Amino acid sequence: PLWAGEAELPAGANGERTGKLEWAIAWQEAGEADLASYCNTVPTSQAGTHETGFRNALLRGLRAWGEQRGNRRAGQITAEDVLGGMAARLSVFIREPQFQGQTKEKLTSPEATRLVETALRDRFDHFLAGDPATANNLLAFVIERSEERLRRKELKDTPRKSATRAASSTTPGTR
Numbered sequence: 285p286l287w288a289g290e291a292e293l294p295a296g297a298n299g300e301r302t303g304k305l306e307w308a309i310a311w312q313e314a315g316e317a318d319l320a321s322y323c324n325t326v327p328t329s330q331a332g333t334h335e336t337g338f339r340n341a342l343l344r345g346l347r348a349w350g351e352q353r354g355n356r357r358a359g360q361i362t363a364e365d366v367l368g369g370m371a372a373r374l375s376v377f378i379r380e381p382q383f384q385g386q387t388k389e390k391l392t393s394p395e396a397t398r399l400v401e402t403a404l405r406d407r408f409d410h411f412l413a414g415d416p417a418t419a420n421n422l423l424a425f426v427i428e429r430s431e432e433r434l435r436r437k438e439l440k441d442t443p444r445k446s447a448t449r450a451a452s453s454t455t456p457g458t459r
Contacts, residue, residue: 285418286310287411293378293399302395303378305403307338310371311422317368322375323383323391330384332391334376337400339363344401345408350423357427365430376400 288308296302321328321335328334343363350358376396384390412419 285422287408289407291403291407293376294402302399303376305377305400306373306375307404308373311369311425312371313369313425315369315371318371319367320373321391322373323381323388323393323396324377325375326383326388328383328389328391330390332384333393333396334374334391334400337397337402338372338374338404339367340397340401341404341408342366345405345412346423346426348409349412349419350427353420353423355423355427357430358423360434361426361430362433365426365433368429369425374400 286309290304290306292304293302319335319338321331321338323332323334340363343361343366346366347358347361350361376391376399378393378396378399380393381391381396382393384392412422
């Protein structure tokens with residue numbers, strides 16, 4: 285599925301405008317994840333707080349969708365599962381952004397997480413509710429990625445446990 289849009293960020297404490305958010309997301313069945321993010325048109329190749337809000341909104345929205353549908357497996361998905369098959373662009377425009385270092389590769393503005401998550405989450409919930417068939421397909425795709433991740437983890441952990449048990453039973457001097 286493809287999803288794109290733009291939104292005003294929530295107003296600040298004194299009611300002033302805080303900025304704007306633009307995004308485009310395509311979940312792809314094959315290929316590497318590709319998330320490029322920007323703050324005030326500056327590329328943020330080292331991610332930052334705006335990407336944290338982005339991940340939170342998508343993960344929480346998809347988990348909530350699964351819970352509403354009675355799908356208990358939705359609770360096991362992680363941000364890695366949601367973002368893993370995604371090609372996305374995220375651009376945030378905020379006043380007085382804070383960056384790490386002189387190269388501005390990482391956004392560190394603490395409020396960006398909340399602003400992006402709040403603005404995106406509501407729209408993501410509407411996107412899911414507006415097209416239940418696509419939302420269910422997306423949830424199934426992400427759950428499949430989650431289950432594959434859990435299988436890989438189990439396979440990786442199993443040989444270690446076996447090797448540890450074998451080593452402990454043949455420790456020299458224990459015969």
